[in-house]
Amino acid sequence: MIKPINRDVNILRQVSQPASKADLPVAQDLRDTLTANANRCVGMAANMIGVTKRIIIASLGPLQVVMFNPQIVAKSGPYQVQEGCLSLSGQRSTTRFQKIRVRFTNEQWEQQELTLTAFPAEIIQHELDHCNGILI
Numbered sequence: 001m002i003k004p005i006n007r008d009v010n011i012l013r014q015v016s017q018p019a020s021k022a023d024l025p026v027a028q029d030l031r032d033t034l035t036a037n038a039n040r041c042v043g044m045a046a047n048m049i050g051v052t053k054r055i056i057i058a059s060l061g062p063l064q065v066v067m068f069n070p071q072i073v074a075k076s077g078p079y080q081v082q083e084g085c086l087s088l089s090g091q092r093s094t095t096r097f098q099k100i101r102v103r104f105t106n107e108q109w110e111q112q113e114l115t116l117t118a119f120p121a122e123i124i125q126h127e128l129d130h131c132n133g134i135l136i
C-alpha cells in the first residue's frame with residue numbers, strides 16, 4: 001500500500017529496531033511507496049513510512065531491492081557529496097564511500113551479500129543511516 005512520507009524528525013531520529021519475518025509485509029509498502037515517488041526518490045528506509053524497523057529499499061538500476069537488517073561489512077574510498085532526502089528539504093553535504101559490501105536478509109529470508117560501487121552504494125549508505133536515526 002502507498003504510505004504517506006514521514007517528515008517527523010522525532011521518528012526519523014530514532015534508531016530502528018531489528019526486523020523479523022513478521023515485518024515482511026513492510027517490503028510491499030516500501031515498494032508501492034517508492035514506485036509512487038519514483039520521480040523524486042531512489043531509496044527509502046522503513047522509518048520514512050513510520051515503521052521504525054531496519055528495512056530499506058533501493059532502486060538499483062531497474063531493480064528495487066529490499067534489504068532487512070542491512071549491515072555494511074566493508075567500505076573504502078571516502079568522498080564528499082551533496083544529497084537530498086524525501087523527508088527533508090534542501091541538499092546537504094555528506095561523506096560516503098565509493099565501494100561497500102553490504103550484508104542483509106532478503107525477502108526469501110536468506111542472508112545475502114552484495115558489493116556495490118558509486119551511486120548504488122551511496123543510496124544504501126543513505127538508507128542505512130536512516131536505520132540508525134542519522135539524517136544527512
Ligand SMILES: CSCC[C@H](NC=O)C(=O)O
Nearest residue numbers: 041042043084086123126
Ligand atoms: C543518493 S541517496 C538519496 C536517497 C534519498 N532517499 C531518502 O532516503 C532520495 O533522494 O531518494
